[in-house]
Amino acid sequence: MGHPPFAVTVDLVVLTLTGDELCALVVRRGVEPYVGEWALPGGFVRPEEDLADAARRELAEETGLAPGTVHIEQLGGYGAPGRDPRMRVVTIAYLALAPDLPVPSAGTDAADARWAPVRTLARESLAFDHDRILADGLERARAKLEYTPLATAFCAPEFTVAELRRVYELVWDTRLDPRNFHRKVTGADGLLEPTGRTTTRDGGRPAQLYRRGRAELLYPPMLRS
Amino acid sequence: MGHPPFAVTVDLVVLTLTGDELCALVVRRGVEPYVGEWALPGGFVRPEEDLADAARRELAEETGLAPGTVHIEQLGGYGAPGRDPRMRVVTIAYLALAPDLPVPSAGTDAADARWAPVRTLARESLAFDHDRILADGLERARAKLEYTPLATAFCAPEFTVAELRRVYELVWDTRLDPRNFHRKVTGADGLLEPTGRTTTRDGGRPAQLYRRGRAELLYPPMLRS
DNA sequence: GAAATAGTGTCTGTAAGACAATATGGA
DNA sequence: TCCATATTGTCTTACAGACACTATTTC
Structure with missing residues (x-):
């Protein structure tokens, strides 16, 4: 009985409120695959790192937000075989809610980052299966407000x-x-x-x-x- | 930027109702680690297999239940660095609810399988971090009944x-x-x-x-x- | 008939939704 | 003063929880 190797990443649905819109953080990809397209922020989990720690680290890298001020919770795992063309990648998605709107700072492998109104994201398309992850994150947030x-x-x-x-x-x-x-x-x-x-x-x-x-x-x- | 190798498994919280108790399916482990101890059913995800398919396959292997009759949904990912002493393993947990109580059939790497009342499982202890996964599954089931x-x-x-x-x-x-x-x-x-x-x-x-x-x-x- | 469970009716308290009215600041 | 928002009060309707009562089966 073997255990085939997977890569494991974390991806983040980060939500905040601008003046009058609900916005999600998206980054423009700087490396293959999907170079130049918009995606959710995220990255590989390190060998000795807990999943939640990896999510908090990526969040700090992308936003510079102090970890204590941001609510973060796990959304779930996404691991369909073809979701990353390079290799078999399972991602654990996290949902983060931020109170104010800091200017996003582009991370190491992101060429650009911005807050995008979710209303417009519903019409565009994100890389990988990030449209679905975003939709799941939005529904989670909406449901938990109740x-x-x-x-x-x-x-x-x-x-x-x-x-x-x-x-x-x-x-x-x-x-x-x-x-x-x-x-x-x-x-x-x-x-x-x-x-x-x-x-x-x-x-x-x-x-x-x-x-x-x-x-x-x-x-x-x-x-x- | 590398992508360190992980093993990925699925684990199952399978719940059913016996005469007058809520029960979860547990298996006695037949291989290291934790040989002889009780654990949730589960196993490695195959290289070309979707996570949900792996969960359904494990469920069918352990219970023999026809897939269409069982509700199954994802609980979440668990990947703390030390949770499996052999290697870095991330598991995606699934919650399954079964209407009746078929006699469990022991799977390939399980020496034994049984329905255990959750009331007694709260006092015993399962292998790995399965106590927490079971608790999360129970809370999910209880909450979603609402x-x-x-x-x-x-x-x-x-x-x-x-x-x-x-x-x-x-x-x-x-x-x-x-x-x-x-x-x-x-x-x-x-x-x-x-x-x-x-x-x-x-x-x-x-x-x-x-x-x-x-x-x-x-x-x-x-x-x- | 008695026993058991299914299903309906009635009452009371709490809370939701509509919206009038009052309170307290700034310009 | 007016304007804007905060906060309280009132009314109507819906529903939860308690529980009396009726209905339909088996023994």
Whole structure:
């Protein structure tokens, strides 16, 4: 019984919110295969490196974001035989959510990097099977907003209810009633922790600033319906 | 830029319901490492084989179940550097749910196989990092019962409301009110499709037989709360 | 008939969604 | 002052959970 050799990579679906769009990080490939095409950031896992460590390392290389500030979780494995023309490659995809929008810094094997609105990516095409990985990452993010406090991962450490609502509206591409949303999230147990301070950065009456609470699950969930 | 060689395996969390327990399939290892210890079924991915195909092949080898009757979905990748003492192995774990309980047939490199109640497995320990994989599989199954029709994967093609309720009760280890459960699942849009026939196999008044409906998502969800 | 399970009805509390009304800052 | 947004309150409707009650089979 042998064990045929595979290459193992990590690929990243990194999402952030620009002014009014949900964006994913894409890099232009600088090496074969698919030179010059857009792809998700990623790279080979090192011999003594854990998968999650490899994902965090690639994320830091591509974005320069401090690891502690970014939510990252595994999406799943992708390993169809022909997905990389060079050799048999299995990739473990990770989903990362970043609060602000730093200018991407091109990594070693990426000629260029940019934040691309997911709306436009749905029409273009990424290298390898990255269209599917991106779609899976988007669906994961959208689904987890429903029943976890994941939306706070798109926010700065302190945020207002309106900023949190904007996350839901951009990720789900819907409109939510500000008053019902406010009542719901301030009532959800363990979701928000008041800081006592306020801000007027959204204009109008000063809004309470909150930190993310200790809850890992949202009850009752926010339903897209 | 090299690409260090890895071995890639698939491992399976296969769940079924015995008389009154949720059980997972475990095999006694016949080869090093961990000879003689219990582990999840699994094996190496072949050079030209898709990951999901490898998982289905291993499932068929270990259980003899016809592939079409079993729900199978990917759980995720596990690849910590020391998880296999022989070499660097990344495994892609799959979750499978089987309706009935066939006698397991030992595979090529498994000396023995059995259905083990998950309640007892929580106290014993499996080889490799299989304790964690099993725990992740159980949590996935429990969570997906809430908002998908996955519970029907534990049932025969035609089933009664009481049989469906038993799935929830055993997987969640709770009691559900038969009357409220009945009202809820028969009202959930697209979950159940009446066959028009009835059965008395549960005793008492004959119960309607249902097939699984076309819905992929359960709305409103069944909440564990 | 009794026992068992299937299925319906009713009530109460909670929460969602629509939307009026009030509060508090900046220009 | 007006404007913009925050926050609270009210009303209606839907649904969860508790549980009485009826229905239909086997013994």
